[in-house]
Amino acid sequence: MQIRVPFSPTSLAGYVALSQRALVIRNVLDSNELLDIHPRLQFDRRFSEAKGWKVKSMIVVPIKDEILLGVLQLINFEGDREFTKSDLKHALMVCQMLAKQFRSSLQSTQGPYDYLVQKGKITSVELEELETKTSLYGGSVTRTLMEEFDIEADMIGKSLEYYYRVP
Numbered sequence: 001m002q003i004r005v006p007f008s009p010t011s012l013a014g015y016v017a018l019s020q021r022a023l024v025i026r027n028v029l030d031s032n033e034l035l036d037i038h039p040r041l042q043f044d045r046r047f048s049e050a051k052g053w054k055v056k057s058m059i060v061v062p063i064k065d066e067i068l069l070g071v072l073q074l075i076n077f078e079g080d081r082e083f084t085k086s087d088l089k090h091a092l093m094v095c096q097m098l099a100k101q102f103r104s105s106l107q108s109t110q111g112p113y114d115y116l117v118q119k120g121k122i123t124s125v126e127l128e129e130l131e132t133k134t135s136l137y138g139g140s141v142t143r144t145l146m147e148e149f150d151i152e153a154d155m156i157g158k159s160l161e162y163y164y165r166v167p
Contacts, residue, residue, distance in 0.1 A: 009038045012060045013071040020068060022061040022092060024083055029056075054078040059088055063095045065110070069102045113141065115159035121151050 005011040015038055016023055027033055028043040048055045056078045063070040072095055076083060117124050134141050145151045161167060
């Protein structure tokens with residue numbers, strides 16, 4: 001069975017994706033609790049009912065670093081103990097690890113020019129000084145990389161591809 005949720009405040013995962021804030025929901029079937037979070041928020045019971053699950057509570061956490069990479073949902077069933085602040089803390093830690101793993105598997109970098117550092121075209125110290133200089137005095141990091149460090153535009157483009165994950 002495939003699960004599709006709208007990227008909107010009408011689903012728990014969609015709401016967390018848009019707001020990029022974690023939720024702990026004591027009772028997903030309590031429409032007043034969901035209404036307190038957002039007036040359009042609902043719990044879609046179709047999947048859990050098809051599986052015969054009696055879902056009670058959830059922790060829903062964004063998987064992100066600078067950008068959203070996904071959403072993690074942890075489910076408690078009727079009769080399970082309630083989620084605690086410690087459970088939320090652990091879910092946040094898992095999401096941090098997942099974000100790092102996703103970045104790695106997507107061959108992504110932490111900054112737009114980190115690929116250049118990885119390839120030895122510029123040191124991390126030089127890049128930091130360059131970024132500081134251009135933010136204080138103006139100018140373009142890209143232009144300075146090409147003019148002062150003799151880095152080809154194609155190589156800079158490759159670095160930006162890895163960071164923004166677009167061709």
